[in-house]
Amino acid sequence: MTTHPIPIDSQEPVAQSLRQAGLRPTPQRLSVYRYLKATASHPTAQQVYEALAPEHPALSLATVYNTLETLVGLGLINALGAAGDDAVHYDGDTRPHINLACMQCHRVIDLQSESVSALQAEVSAHSGYLLLGARVLYYGVCPACQVIRDE
Amino acid sequence: MTTHPIPIDSQEPVAQSLRQAGLRPTPQRLSVYRYLKATASHPTAQQVYEALAPEHPALSLATVYNTLETLVGLGLINALGAAGDDAVHYDGDTRPHINLACMQCHRVIDLQSESVSALQAEVSAHSGYLLLGARVLYYGVCPACQVIRDE
DNA sequence: TTTTGTGCAAACGTTTTGCAATTAT
DNA sequence: ATAATTGCAAAACGTTTGCACAAAA
Numbered sequence: 001m002t003t004h005p006i007p008i009d010s011q012e013p014v015a016q017s018l019r020q021a022g023l024r025p026t027p028q029r030l031s032v033y034r035y036l037k038a039t040a041s042h043p044t045a046q047q048v049y050e051a052l053a054p055e056h057p058a059l060s061l062a063t064v065y066n067t068l069e070t071l072v073g074l075g076l077i078n079a080l081g082a083a084g085d086d087a088v089h090y091d092g093d094t095r096p097h098i099n100l101a102c103m104q105c106h107r108v109i110d111l112q113s114e115s116v117s118a119l120q121a122e123v124s125a126h127s128g129y130l131l132l133g134a135r136v137l138y139y140g141v142c143p144a145c146q147v148i149r150d151e
Numbered sequence: 152m153t154t155h156p157i158p159i160d161s162q163e164p165v166a167q168s169l170r171q172a173g174l175r176p177t178p179q180r181l182s183v184y185r186y187l188k189a190t191a192s193h194p195t196a197q198q199v200y201e202a203l204a205p206e207h208p209a210l211s212l213a214t215v216y217n218t219l220e221t222l223v224g225l226g227l228i229n230a231l232g233a234a235g236d237d238a239v240h241y242d243g244d245t246r247p248h249i250n251l252a253c254m255q256c257h258r259v260i261d262l263q264s265e266s267v268s269a270l271q272a273e274v275s276a277h278s279g280y281l282l283l284g285a286r287v288l289y290y291g292v293c294p295a296c297q298v299i300r301d302e
Numbered sequence: 303t304t305t306t307g308t309g310c311a312a313a314c315g316t317t318t319t320g321c322a323a324t325t326a327t
Numbered sequence: 328a329t330a331a332t333t334g335c336a337a338a339a340c341g342t343t344t345g346c347a348c349a350a351a352a
Contacts, residue, residue, distance in 0.1 A: 022331095023331085046315095059333090060334045060335065061317090062336095063334070065316090065318075080232070081230075081232025081239075086342070088233070098273075111274065115267075115269045115273060119249065122265075128294040129289065132254065132290055133289070133291070135289070137285075137287075139284050141283070142280055177306095196342080210308090210309085211309045214308055216341090217343090237317070237340070238341065
């Protein structure tokens with residue numbers, strides 16, 4: 001692989017989290033993480049790969065998969081599961097919120113909610129689990145796809 | 152396929168739901184549904200298949216997959232997504248509750264919660280989505296697996 | 303009789319893995 | 328130097344699909 005001019009900011013919280021876990025803050029990991037933080041599209045591994053490919057031509061899909069798994073394991077991103085497309089969608093926003101998935105167009109959007117924070121607190125306090133992530137998602141058919149369905 | 156003596160109770164709510172959707176309440180569909188309602192184990196398709204195989208020797212894994220998809224589409228069961236094992240886990244309990252998944256032993260348990268009903272109400276009222284199911288799941292490491300991990 | 307559903311096996315697409323080369327520490 | 332990480336290709340796995348047969352309407 002040829003080295004690409006993707007800057008590694010060692011001060012970045014992700015970089016620190018990775019180091020704390022004994023992992024290296026590589027350009028690939030930072031790119032994947034940054035992309036997930038910057039987008040609201042809840043992409044699949046394939047979509048992350050396609051989004052980063054232009055600026056990161058040597059990136060491999062396998063590395064994207066590995067990286068996503070790593071980030072989930074560290075609790076830095078959430079794995080939401082499939083949205084009618086057999087591919088896991090990821091969410092860079094780990095703050096408590098609701099996800100809405102359309103099983104028809106496979107899009108996932110966010111919905112703010114008062115209640116989710118309470119939920120998370122409840123789980124943290126009473127479960128006894130070492131929590132890594134959340135998957136608060138309701139699935140169905142979005143307004144746009146309902147219209148199409150009626151035609 | 153040979154006919155098996157699995158009774159079809161036409162009064163069963165599932166049977167009625169299936170008919171309303173123009174689908175037939177077959178022994179396979181009722182068996183899968185009943186099993187999911189009766190267990191608290193949040194099984195994968197494979198696990199449903201293995202559980203029903205002894206009493207339903209002609210059942211095929213493909214039918215289990217098809218049936219699970221059908222039931223999800225009708226909102227009769229919930230698709231929770233993977234639990235560290237790349238296989239979708241299903242939940243026969245569609246009442247609002249929290250699911251806790253252990254990414255190490257791949258088990259999913261339930262957690263009662265006051266807040267989840269409020270969540271669901273919020274989504275129903277404000278999303279504009281035609282809702283089919285919920286996926287309220289927190290994942291991490293269960294108490295038992297934490298002990299093993301420490302050893 | 304017409305339509306729907308099943309079972310089997312093959313196909314598909316997502317995800318994982320082995321290994322040599324590369325990179326960070 | 329040493330150990331971790333990448334990229335590629337191949338493999339593996341869960342899931343879906345095509346089709347002939349069976350069952351229900």
